[in-house]
Amino acid sequence: MISTSSLSRKMNPLPFLARSFGSPINILITVVFAGILFFALPPLVRWAITDAAFFPAIPETCKSASGACWSFVIAKHSQILFGIYPDGERWRPLLVCALLIGMLIYSVRPSAWSKRLAWVWAGGLGLSWWLMGGGIGLANVESDLWGGLPVTLILTVVAIGLGFPTAILLALARRSKLPVIRLLATLFIEMTRALPLLSILFIASIMLPLMLPEEILPDKFFRALIALYLFASAYLSEVIRGGLQAIPKGQFEAGEAIGLSFAQLQAKIILPQAINVVIPALTNTIIVMIKNTSLVLVVGLFDLISSGKAALADPEWSSPSIETYLFITLIYFILCFGFSRFADRMEQRAKAPVK
Amino acid sequence: MTDDNSAPAVTLSNVEKHFGSFQALRSVNLDVARGERIVICGPSGSGKSTLIRCINQLEQHEAGEIRVNGREVGSEPAQLEAIRREVGMVFQSFNLFPHLTILENCALAPIWVKKLPKADAEAKAMALLERVRIPDQAHKRPGQLSGGQQQRVAIARALCMEPSIMLFDEPTSALDPEMVKEVLDVMLGLADDGMTMLVVTHEMGFARQAANRVIFMDQGEILESAPPDQFFANPQHERTKTFLGQILH
């Protein structure tokens, strides 16, 4: 907020009050917002809680209520979360979501970062793939039938998880002394950034089938995944390159002088510092990528938003779309906010004088 | 080619270096015997840093030959690896790794380059930190140390690789006056132990006390080279006299 004068500093024992009423402008802002809250809050509470319909989760409950129709979300949560995945098999995507979220939380602790973590992820993703797609003891479920939260999670985790190391290589390649490598990296990054994600998705899902023979054509899900991965790599690599540029020449020289190889120098000295510098920008890009996964609906994949939309099509219900989208918003919020808290911790860790 | 035990520590023959069209080194010749301590001085821009940076190939020379312990120095990966095991370097601006603790700064190269087990590398690092008299700072980050302490850590970090030759590029010129002595004391200790040292510095007290030879450079050339007594009492060149007049007041 607007910081003012010595007045607010003098009133330090009451910082909140001091900031709220410390100057005429702050008083005005405080009054306006209090007014908005005063008028908006009661009807909101009435709509969302007191007048809302919850149980039993059937269409009739909503018809008699004047507030929000949460019964719909309660009744349809499984379809919103898992899309058109076959009814009896929905424990599988549920398990995949739990597995992926569990692995994410496990990976957040720096003490878990080791070679073993890479194996945990390789195993976890392989297991997810089997659970989602079936085979070996499970009924086959084509990726056309996958939908909802697991699709959003898999796309995000794989696109960013593979995109991040690729981005590091691209950023290094773009600074390489070898002109050919530099040119190729620059070309890839600039072309990918020049295209909107939508057109990359269209190219991957509509043009590729025209160009590639049927046998080697990856399925729709894979094609979208590759498009997201390429997009994430290009954007993340420019952020990382910005960080690399901030590292003083003396760091390279000191590393070389004690005999580190190029790879060791980058891995131990340069990249850790470069990434620390750009944590806020990386967070931003990754959060945009998390939300970008919803664009796969244009190429016919059922991410969280499209499966919510599909659930709303049920004629038995009065299509409570606000409630449904609020529910989806909440899930996105948890994902993005969770990530941004993680990034915040990383930033604190980088700034902390001692580990 | 292997190390030749009878060869001088460093030999430079007709070494040339350009930056673009600017010639930074002009046919430099220099022999440094094992255990010899050389102080290099000269006006700003005379090529002192360039000279010692060519020895460990932070700069690549274009003509002439450099040998370290008899082995030719060049930019091939195998050559680079060999030189950097033999030659340690200390920079004017310390260049410690700010994201690592003091101990990690020192143990990094032994672990990754020499492939020592972590415990051994850390024990070695601790021993050297004791030698430069800052073992109690081992678990801090460089940013929490004073300049003099940081420079002593930088010396310990270089020593951890057990080099036979140490290069110093103005190790005390970024320090507040009261910290210069603590760094020079560590360097004097190294000299006493018989380390081969090439030191770019304007600390003439150090030159008098520790150097076997003082070298004066000007415009990319070695103009004068003499034992300290002779160098200070009886400089041969006009430019050396002018320079000494300036720095000794």
Ligand SMILES: Nc1ncnc2c1ncn2[C@@H]1O[C@H](COP(=O)(O)OP(=O)(O)OP(=O)(O)O)[C@@H](O)[C@H]1O
């Ligand atoms: N990377 C570089 N690119 C272009 N010119 C350079 C580069 N490094 C050094 N020079 C030039 O080469 C000359 C010698 O530089 P050098 O750093 O060796 O001088 P110096 O004797 O160490 O001087 P100082 O006492 O200022 O450190 C200077 O004129 C400098 O401008």
Ligand SMILES: [Mg+2]
């Ligand atoms: Mg210099």
